[in-house]
Amino acid sequence: MVTEAANEELQKRLKQLVGKPFIRLQMRKSCFLKVKVTLEGSIHTKDTEIIKDGLHIIIDEAECHYFNNKTLDFIPDQTGFKEFEII
DSSP states (O other): OBOHHHHHHHHHHHHHSTTOOEEEEEEOOSSSOOEEEEEESSOOTTEEEEEETTEEEEEEGGGHHHHTTOOEEEEEOTTSOEEEEEO
């Protein structure tokens, strides 16, 4: 699931980076599990592709369990910096 705020931010980024139609979700490896979002031009052999609201989201098969039954959101942190999170 993708919130409206996350969808709007992803659409904005996709328009800026033509030729990179895939949105890769990865977990940042730190004490706080945050999401790393990058745009890529292709899918790797060990990726799972999920199409949601016209967005092509790819996740390495080893990390899929982090995203099961979760929602991607784009929200400000305590300092006002906006970032993607899984809720």
